[in-house]
Amino acid sequence: MIVGKQKPLPEIREMIADYGNILILGCGTCATVCFAGGEREVDILASSLGIAAKLEGKERVTTKHTVKRQCEWEFLDEIEEKVKQADAVLSLGCGVGVQAIAERFPEIPVLPGLDTLFMGMPVEEGVWVERCVGCGNCILNQTGGICPIARCPKGLINGPCGGYRDGKCEVDPTRDCAWVLIYERLKKMGRLDMLHTSQPLKDYSKMGHPRSITR
């Protein structure tokens, strides 16, 4: 899933400063799951902005809505009327959602309420970690199911580097060295032999933007 984080309230307040009538739009999929922009966050943000507006002595109308997924135009049809009434849409979806709204409703400003961060997963309640960068050229079969591109800050495909200490990364000593994890996993699998072969240079052209696929 895509993981994002709600922007700090002061930043959001600055972003919406020029608009009097705002549609706060939640996303019912990834943004909900990572607690950044589901229906509950829409409520909380609306209430927070309501208090802020009163304090600033501003008249501001906020409308709330949450769609199933902001990144599908069909799911955006239901907000057409609400969008027409608003001066701006404050999207609590990921960057994909924001752009989908912008394309679907070209006449209205769309403001990103989230910072979209990574593709990842929750490892415990309330903790999400990055697991994939979408490199377009997956080598997980050769690295014990652990991605060195996403999980090694240097993205080394032939690691580890010389900087790891006691299994920890030199960039962030609180984090496990991805290559140590790869080593341990391959050892458990009885496939340390896989480390005898160097990985060829990675074809990063497959990460070139923008990418698309056609079914």
Add this chain to the structure above:
Amino acid sequence: MPSVSTMQGEAQPPCQVTCPIHQDVRGYIVAVARGEFSEASKLIMETNPLPSVCGMICAHPCETKCRRGQVDEPLSIMALKRFVVEHADHGSPKLQGESEQGQKVAIIGSGPSGLTAAHDLAKMGHKVTVFEHENAPGGALRSGIPKYRLPREVLQRDLEAIIALGVEIKTNTELGKDLTIGGLKNQGYRAILISTGLPLSRGLRVPGIELDGVLLALPFLREVNLDRQKIQVGKRVIVIGGGNVAIDVARSALRLGAGRVHMVCLEAREEMPSFPWEIEAALEEGVQIYCSKGPKSILGKDGQVTGLECMRCTAVFDAEGRFNPSFDKGEVSVIDGDMVIIAIGQASDLSFLKDSAIKLNEGGQLLLDADTLATSEEGIFASGEVATGPGSAVEAMANGRKAALSIARYLTGRPLAVAPPAEIELGELSPQIIDKIKRLPKQQMPALAVPERVQNFVQVELGYDRASAVREARRCLSCGLGTEYIEEECSTCLTCVRICPYGVPIITASGSVDIRVDQCQACGICVNECPAKAVILKQYQDEEVIERITTAIANASRSGVRPLTVVFWCSFSAYATGDFAEFVRTKCPSNIGILTIPCVTKIGIIHLLKAFELGADKVFVVGCPEEYCPYKESTSWARRKVDRAKKILDDVGLGAERLEMFNLPNVDIEQEEVLFKITQPAKQTQPDPLNG
């Protein structure tokens, strides 16, 4: 606050399903736990015409089935009912005007069954007259149950409420002597209900039965309970029988001055038909119980009882499970005594039927349609123990209600038989859930000390006070009254699965989530964490909370005094600290608006922000002491909400210090002390700029 009464179409908690009159037990217990005693009273009165009586002598099968019993001990449901009856403001009974369809109905017998039928029919608008052969109404409740279990003013309270519905009770009127079935019909009674109970005691055929000092249980109890005359009991009384009547006789004999009371019964201790709590009370008071013994003969000298010769009972029931005791006649023992009271069973008295066409069955009992309780004669019905045989008061009440429904249908020309609505009972708690539920000790019922008890007929159990009632009620697991899961809203984020302290939500085979309604503990943690708002609480929803915040702020702002303070106060601790309603009314400054909530877990960030949005200068969250809370992890989850809300208050420029949360250090803390913790910091609070 809306009633938490039965939700139609859902699985019902076992307490309610088991209750013969289907009281909304969960509803009124939850109301007590919240301190809403009047609401509890309303729920009790809705289905119970004898609430005071049931609060003291009910057989309470609900407690046997209470799911808290799977965790530690069942709730003291009967005692909580008594508390509500004694402490709640019930309002005045509604006087019933005669309805146009109202018809004359005669009810013979004013025991629990007859009274229930009278109550129900009167509420439907019928004109009911109850005929009672004793000089005061109540039937077995008055003549059979000793006053130390059911004080007469308690019975009177329920009787007055029934009379207030327009029911007429004629005492000293005996069927067969003062009136006849035919005569009643001639007087215009369109329907007649026979609920005459089982007024006769069964005797024994043993040598010595004719001796002086041999009595039957029911006449004995009648004399004692109706204050007819001062009964002289022997110094050593022997009671034959092991049922509830035998215990009543034994405990009454002690109070009348018997130095020693022995009970002799056929059954082994665990087979005794009496309620276990009655046996315990009798033993506490010094009654000696001899089990597995049957009477062989009553011994006497000069025509006066001197003892009871017993033989060992080897089995009470035969291989087919029928009552057919067998004895070892070689094992004989003698119990000395100067009085023998026989309490081995009761029988109906149908002598009033001798000139009637009402048919009897092969066993000599009334021939009845089991579904409608109609006799063979049109318009004549029977209910209670005369119809069903021996049973509890609440079973007789249920039977009276069934008869009332049949009679009502008869009077309006509808078919008598109606299939009862199908009920679904909530399943048992799973062992994994039971392991995780907090153990909470049962509140002990204060009772008179044994030496005080046996001197008189004063009521033994003293009843809960407010604090102990609330503490007892909050032990209720609110079975089936927890969360409602809205699948179409769910984003399958699995938060509920991960955070539920009890492991209630599970992932189904199809990959969706199931928050198992029969296992949910109603703590509310998942409700305020669910990012998709796909989980709601059946008894505490956002709209209701926001409405209550609005009201609290409106009331507090009327004072014109600042700071305008809103307090979210856990109702479990609030009411456990005394008369909270009185405190709020008389001692709490008018600028403080208090909302009681059934645990701080149920507070959402949005509730806290709303209070400020609506103009609060200061908001407090007051929780129970952690170890006292019926739920797990309540403080830490509430703290997370408060911390996030504080951060938001800072971010918007209102200031985090306007929101505070604390837990009471103990449940015995004075409310004034809590008030001090609220008023002192609030004094330093600047008015909320939002509020002008």
